[in-house]
Amino acid sequence: MKAFLAIIRKELLEFLRSYGLLIVVLYSFTLDVYIAGNGINLDARNVSVGVIDYSPGFISNKILSDLHYPQFQEPVFFTSQEKLNLAIRNKEIMVGIVFESDFEKRYHTGNNPVLNLLLDSTASTQSYLALNYIRHILMRFQDTSSLAPAEIQIHKLFNPNTSYSHFMALSEFLSIITLLAVILTAAVFVKEKENGTWDIMLLMPTDAKAVILAKSLSQVIIVMVGTFVCVGTVLFGIFDLPINGSLAAFMLLTFFYAFTSAGIGLFIASVSRNIMQVAQLSVLIMMPLIFLSGAWTPVYAMHPILECLSIISPLRYYIQGSESVFFRGTALIDLWEYFAGVIVLGGVMFWYGFRKIGKLF
Amino acid sequence: MRIGVIKAYFKKELLDIYRSKLILMVYIMPSMLLILFGYGIKTEVTHTRTLIIDNDQSKASYDLVSTFEHSKYFNSEVKNLSENRALDLIKQDKKDLIIIIPEEFEKHLLKGLKTSVGVYIDGSFPSRAKTTENYVNGIIYDTIMKRSVSKAESKALITINARNLFNQSLRDEDMIVPGVISLVLLIAPAVLSALLIVKEKENGTIFNFYSSSVKKSEFLAAKLLPVLLLHGINIFILFLWAIYLFELPFRGSFLLYTFSSLIYIIISLSVGLLVSIITSSQIVAYVLTLIITIIPGFLYSGMLMPISSMEEESVIVAHIYPVMYYTHILYDVFLVGDGLSASKNVLYLIILVGYAAILLTVGSLLLKKRIA
């Protein structure tokens, strides 16, 4: 136990004295998460609209007056199709609206009035959303609800205002935990291998398993401190992230997950000879794990083979678990699957690490 | 600059990269990222796990249910549960969407009385929630309209004739793949060039540079050219993936693609150079490079959102990073095809060249040919 604490103390001391690493880690947990949360908004906002109006303009202006902030920018009028096209190509305009000369007549006579839209779909998400906004605007404009009395009551659970910053900040934060826990741990072990101190560690009367666990735990502690800082200042402080479940459950899950990631780091370290190899392997191993985790596409929407493979990605359990705690407010008891997944995978990693570098001959 | 010196270093770097198996990272990482992201990021939302509670059990409600059942966007299941039980399923992440059809749904519709369909969406993944919302809205409205609006009435409604320029079928790949190319070409060369220089610092072989008459420019050229060459090949590999695996159109000039990509790689490796100047250990250089390239690479690649719909401050920041300019050209060569006839492309290309020149100059000015 004493040796165990001594190792943790030593690792933390060494970490605190390598200022470069300290600064990088601090940056990752604060500014980096802030930038991610602040910068990305997948919503269609501020959509730039270009208009060519060949119609008399009474109806068209009424429609256009409904395109407003925050979804749309003030429409810009163009005199010819070419100019509008050019503006779209230059990404100055995302949505072009063309009112034909007979638009108003057809509208009044009920003879299939058509609104022409030109969408820059190099940004397909936003174009699609913009199209839907305009559809809604038209429906409201023509008061279709009087025709069809059904209303759709949509409740978006857990995130009623569709805030992207919450989601993106949380996602970035989860990625940072993964990245740092894996690389920091791998580096700690490989550095000892490179310097020859690992041999000495193996010769200590302290059990090598305890040494490995303690070293990993020290990096987990660094990550956990980063987690507290990040959750406290950035997630809660700046982004005001709501939490519907228990913070303690999240912290516990994070702790286990960090340990499992450290296990991946240990695995990488045990098959690498130097930092260069760590750098290569960590990318080659982490990216597929992130891919399989469902961070981008939910696991259930994957190809069945990939869906099967995804059970080996600890990030899968962690992401689902964290989102459940923060957004869905899932009860602790219902999180057991995520805990189990993370812990089992971590166990496998450490088992391999113990066998590979934790033994004398 | 003496060609012999550069050639010698060049050859040494290539041998070193090859024998230390770094070559794997050079060629596997970019392709792997492209394939993973290309397949991994979908804006189209399919297989939404849907629970429909049909409290009406009428013709109209069956119609609605069957529309959901036949849609590839939804994996629907009809079950009679209480609202609370159903909500628990969302909480446990078993369902993403719950649709509750009220009693007397059909009756109300026929009589033109108010009726309301309840929809619950898991909003944890905001973009998916938004898209799901739109799909659901569309399906329900269409079904209702079909039942309750007469032909004459429907003729009077404004229809939308939307044309998607450049990406007719709204394919995700068309949007994601150019973005990933720009991301990958920002990260990978930066990491490699940073590691190549810091490695010499850490191992002590940097003395060969300090103590010989090798000029700073020669050393830089020798360190950066292999990166440019190796990743230059990636320009073509990534191109082939994009065209043949992801079936992207290629409407622009290949020359412009290659040239702008090369310039972009120079920018990226200059970032690596700058990192290598302020760090002396490989691990710090590595993590630092990753962190300072991934986020801007993602944000301003246009993969997730167009610059034009960003907030004002973000728009300014986007203009500071080189990512936006290159991405613009990439989307042009793949999807638009205006090439240099569009003045904006010319301007952006010039800006990229300027970036490369500035970063490279700053890097070489800061690089010191002596022990710190």
Place this chain on the structure above:
Amino acid sequence: MNRLQVRKVSVTYRKKTGLKPVSLEATGGEIVGLIGADGAGKSSLMHAIAGAKSFDGEIKFDNHIYSSPKEAEKVKGSIGLMPQGLGLILYEQLSVNEHLDFFADIRGIRQDSAFKTYRERLLHMAGLSDFTERQAGKLSGGMMQKLALICTLLHRPKLLLLDEPTTGVDPLSRMELWDILNDIIAKEKTLCIVSTAYMAEATKMDRVFLFEDGEIIDKGKAGELIEKVRPFSYEAAPEPFEKSITIHGYTYSLKPLKLKPKEPTLDAVFFINFIKKYGPIPEISIVHKDRDEDVPATIMEAKGLTKRFGEFVANDHIDMELNRGEILGLLGANGAGKTTFIKMLLGLLPIDDGELFLLGERIKSSDDRQILKAKIGYVSQHFALYKGMSVRENLRYFANMHHIESERISGLIREYANTLGFYRYLDVLPTDLPMGINQRFSVAAAIMHEPVVLFLDEPTSGVDVVARAVFWEMLQRLKDEWNIAILITTHYMSEAEFCDRVVLLRDGKKITDDTVKNLYQIHPDAHNFEDIFLDYYNSN
């Protein structure tokens, strides 16, 4: 004529002074030696001359005057620097040939026939002709240094700066290195500035400069330096005198003593200087420990130990015994298999063949080692210490790892620091300390748990004369007072004489195993142990 003038050159690092203003002059064809303790400023001076570090003052070489690395650019073409560290300037992944090509190209050498002949000659002299395709990472330490040297010589520099080129190199390779140097200098009239930790090498140089604390405190021919200390060297006194040092069969004293004078070596210069500056070496003593008598007389017994790396046999059926109260020297050229052998003993490498007994127990698996761990101490090459922690923190860490009770640790650290003489460095980081101090405190780290056997792998490489002498004193005390067994490898043949018994390895095979005394009897012509070593290595 290549003439080097160094005028009031000083070097500062971020916080500390590396070199106080020094001046010196030298001309082509000369071999100038820089000697002095680790951190005395030798490397700083070389880096300054090579234009690899900014400095104050002025250097003139080859009719160019420079006072910054930038101005030094014009002379760099005629300077060759080989920095300190085994194979430091080599690239692990490149082969010998590729290195020569690389260095020729970065030096802008025309690859004409004259160059090719020169290159062949260098390869031949370095004994690397048969290894041109081998990668540097797979060369032995001695070969690496020879390769590094010929790479530095490739452009026929007029000024050669070699920073401890022979440290960590075996006697044979060392001799070959000097042969190359002497040959080149004679033919090319190169000015050669060499720093060395081997005083025997310094005696052969034209002039030596003695460095201490960033200053040159003495200079002249080795003979002249020795002459100055002649009055202070005596045959070893049976009892210690006030203000004197008695070590390795000598007594050094500034005050005249009634002892028989003894012909001093260059080592004496260091001891005399030490006395002048610090007084006598503080008495080294060892923390008291009760002798445990239940330890078997034979600590380690190896029977036919064999290690193979693929085709290559690193250890070929080696039999060896190590007894309690014995210092066993394990000698051999770089790559002869010394480190491999120790690693097998410790369990850091699997044993391919043979039997190993430790403390009377047959070792079959790692489980058998678990209980023995507490009885073994190990100091590896390059003293594996944690660079981010002070000496005290390092020691505390190791003490904890050895399960020493917390209450005892502070006292123990103080005791060891006092007795081994590094008390005032306790709160300094290892990177800021001379090697000699690091060496002593890594031994402290290895013996705090009072082992019965100590394995030391090249603990004295790169350590200065006085520190080395103190180190051996310490080992003797350990042996005498704790009655422990010590297995040590070294490249200083003079140190072999302090061992009770010596085992010589060559190409993975044991070629002799005998007491030092017997070996001298077998080789009556040998002046010193180096001769004996070379005898074994040169005979087929």
